[in-house]
Amino acid sequence: MKFFITVFLIYSSLAFTQNTRDLNSLWDEIRRNSNLNFDSTKNEIVNATDKYDGHQYLINRLSKNGQRYLYYTVKEALKKGLPVELSLIPFVESQFDPYAQSSTGASGIWQFIPSTARENGLKKNWWYDGRRDILASTEAAYTFLTSLYEKYDDWLIAIAAYNAGPSRIRREIEKNKSNGLPTDFWSLNLPRETKAYVPKILAIVEVIREPEKYNIELPYLANRPYFSVIELPSQVDLMQVSNLSGVKLELIYELNPGFNQWATDPNGPFHILLPVGIADRFQIILEDIDPNELVQWDKYLVSSGDTLTSIAENYLIDFELLKEINGLKDDTIYESEELIVPRGPSWIKDYLNRPDIYYVQGGDSLWSIAKKFEVTIRDLSIWNDLNPSNFLLTGTKILIYPKYLKPRPAPKINRNNISYPVKTGDTINKISLRFGITKDWILKWNDIEDESLIYPGDIIKLNLSEIN
Numbered sequence: 001m002k003f004f005i006t007v008f009l010i011y012s013s014l015a016f017t018q019n020t021r022d023l024n025s026l027w028d029e030i031r032r033n034s035n036l037n038f039d040s041t042k043n044e045i046v047n048a049t050d051k052y053d054g055h056q057y058l059i060n061r062l063s064k065n066g067q068r069y070l071y072y073t074v075k076e077a078l079k080k081g082l083p084v085e086l087s088l089i090p091f092v093e094s095q096f097d098p099y100a101q102s103s104t105g106a107s108g109i110w111q112f113i114p115s116t117a118r119e120n121g122l123k124k125n126w127w128y129d130g131r132r133d134i135l136a137s138t139e140a141a142y143t144f145l146t147s148l149y150e151k152y153d154d155w156l157i158a159i160a161a162y163n164a165g166p167s168r169i170r171r172e173i174e175k176n177k178s179n180g181l182p183t184d185f186w187s188l189n190l191p192r193e194t195k196a197y198v199p200k201i202l203a204i205v206e207v208i209r210e211p212e213k214y215n216i217e218l219p220y221l222a223n224r225p226y227f228s229v230i231e232l233p234s235q236v237d238l239m240q241v242s243n244l245s246g247v248k249l250e251l252i253y254e255l256n257p258g259f260n261q262w263a264t265d266p267n268g269p270f271h272i273l274l275p276v277g278i279a280d281r282f283q284i285i286l287e288d289i290d291p292n293e294l295v296q297w298d299k300y301l302v303s304s305g306d307t308l309t310s311i312a313e314n315y316l317i318d319f320e321l322l323k324e325i326n327g328l329k330d331d332t333i334y335e336s337e338e339l340i341v342p343r344g345p346s347w348i349k350d351y352l353n354r355p356d357i358y359y360v361q362g363g364d365s366l367w368s369i370a371k372k373f374e375v376t377i378r379d380l381s382i383w384n385d386l387n388p389s390n391f392l393l394t395g396t397k398i399l400i401y402p403k404y405l406k407p408r409p410a411p412k413i414n415r416n417n418i419s420y421p422v423k424t425g426d427t428i429n430k431i432s433l434r435f436g437i438t439k440d441w442i443l444k445w446n447d448i449e450d451e452s453l454i455y456p457g458d459i460i461k462l463n464l465s466e467i468n
Contacts, residue, residue, distance in 0.1 A: 010204070012186040016442040026071055026221040030208050033084040036155060040206055042186065044195065048203035052213040059207070065096040069109060069134055070228045075225075076138055083155055085205050086145055089162070092200045098257035099133045103361045103372070108257075112139040120144050126324055127265035133258030134273065156185040156198055157196040164194040220310040227255055228279035230286070235266040236294040244289070245274055245282040273299050313343050324409070355383070360392045373400045418462040435462060 027192035038045070040431055047176040052058055074086035094100035098109050106113045108131035112122060122130030130136040141162075148166060152173075161169040172188040178252040181187055185198060211218050239262065255273040259265065264272065300311060308331050312319040324333070326339050333339070353461040359370065366388055368379045381388050383399050421432065428451040432439040443451060445461050454460070 002397055006275065007300055018403070024222040025218070026066075026074065027208055027211075027218040029223050030074060030084050030087070033381070034205060034209055035080060036083045036085045036205065038156060038202055043177065044186075044199040045202050045206065048196070048199040049206050049214060052203065052207050052216060053215050056216050058412070059211075059216045060219055061095075062091060063221050066091065067221060069096050069098075069223070070452075071225055072134060072227075073138055073423055074112045080146075082142060082146065084202065085155075085406045086159075088201055088208075089141070089159070091204055092197060098134065098254075099357060101356060101358060103364070106373075108137045109134065112137060116144070127261055127263070127267075128258050128269075129260055130258060131270070133253075135271075136225065136258065136269065154184065154210050154276065155156050157188075158189060159201060160185055160188070160194050163197045168194075185216060196407060197374070217426045225276055227273040228276050230272050230274055230279055230283055232264065232270040233286075233292075234270070234294060235264050236272070237263045239292055240272075241272060241282075244280055244285050247274060247278055251275070298341045300339045302333050302335055302339060304335050305336075308333060311339065311341065317341075353399045357399045358400055360376055360396040360398060362394050364392055364394075366392065369398060369400075375400065417465050420460045420462055422456050422458040424450040424456045426454065426456070427451070428454060431460060431462075435464070437462075437464070441466075 008296075040046075069163060070087065073090065074084060077084050077087045077352070090096045093106075093111040094109045096109050099107075101108070102109065102111060103108045104113060107129065110131070112120070112131040114124070117124065117131050117140070120143060122133075122136055122140050124130060130140070143157055145162055148161045149155055151166070152158055152161065152169070157169060157173075168190070169188070173183045176183045176187060207214050207216065209220065214349065231354060237274055238256075238259065239249060240254055241247070247251075252272075252274070253259070255262075255275070258269075264270070273308070298315075302311075308319040308322055308328075312322045315322075318332070322328075322341070323340070325341075356373075358371075358373070366380050368388065370377045370380055377388055379401070380386060383401055386392075422431075428439045428442055428448070432442055439451065442448070443461065445463050448454070
């Protein structure tokens with residue numbers, strides 16, 4: 001009898017824990033507050049939800065992408081009295097990737113283009129890009145969406161205007177009015193992208209409302225903040241934050257993607273995001289530290305014989321960067337002139353030159369990408385090891401480095417052809433890494449269709465002379 005009672009108690013405890021966990025899921029929070037009215041039987045929405053039907057991996061990816069920032073967008077929407085469904089827009093805009101950048105120059109989880117960002121108070125300079133700042137961009141997005149709703153009194157049209165722009169929506173509404181036609185979202189003649197955009201968001205809403213209907217299970221997503229906001233007394237060096245908090249520098253950049261350089265903007269914002277728990281400890285440390293220790297700048301008095309180049313070399317930065325920091329229009333400096341010079345640590349070059357990542361879109365060429373980012377085709381070729389004559393595949397990752405990085409082509413090394421005997425444990429990928437070549441060359445030279453079908457004792461031809 002005791003055995004059955006014990007089993008029952010354990011089962012009840014597990015069930016209670018599971019139910020409590022489910023109750024606290026962020027998905028449940030969204031579901032409880034989801035009140036946006038729309039006709040879910042519309043073909044456009046049905047077609048968009050079909051994408052998720054039975055495809056658990058897509059839902060898992062949504063959960064993974066939303067784990068850092070979704071709680072914040074949800075809570076901010078609820079705090080402002082806005083439809084909670086608006087918090088899901090970044091899933092469609094950027095997959096919640098703050099470093100996402102479109103071919104039209106949109107950036108951040110809310111994908112603001114430069115002009116709309118400026119109109120909504122998001123600043124951008126050498127230090128900082130508000131479009132990528134999670135707090136600032138979310139505030140700007142909700143302010144923009146609210147103004148669009150106040151203009152049209154229809155949330156679906158407001159969401160459409162967020163994508164297509166208010167001017168396009170206004171023209172289509174006026175056109176329908178003059179023709180005696182309805183002016184709801186479904187009746188407007190909108191761009192194909194916008195026609196698909198709104199149903200994509202509503203499809204995610206439908207899946208959250210009724211996951212069982214689509215044969216999927218919403219993975220547990222904690223209904224609690226991932227990060228805390230720490231107020232700063234001044235500009236801080238991000239490496240200093242990493243050292244004091246014990247948080248890896250990579251995570252600090254992921255939570256604070258608005259900061260472009262090795263330090264926060266000297267003119268603000270004066271806050272930083274850190275993971276919950278760690279933030280409390282860092283706050284205590286911050287209160288006991290001299291703010292001057294957080295500021296990594298020197299004031300340099302120009303001496304006779306100094307040049308921007310010589311000063312920049314002493315401080316391990318590029319003279320173009322030195323010019324930009326000090327607002328210099330040319331290379332001329334004067335004796336006794338005072339310059340501001342970043343006192344960066346030894347890793348400054350690496351993080352100064354962190355690249356932007358661009359994914360090739362349909363119709364792109366090296367010429368169009370080079371023009372878009374104001375670099376040369378030669379730069380792109382060297383940075384990405386590309387042959388300018390080759391066709392660019394859609395989705396290819398392209399690294400775009402800041403203008404301060406001077407690309408240097410790798411020196412040519414003459415190499416002879418090799419007949420390589422396959423050893424136990426070898427794979428095409430391992431062989432390619434060993435010889436510093438791409439595996440595509442090996443597959444081509446040996447007419448291999450299935451790279452998994454190589455065996456110990458096989459002879460692999462490495463025609464290295466072809467790539468000298």
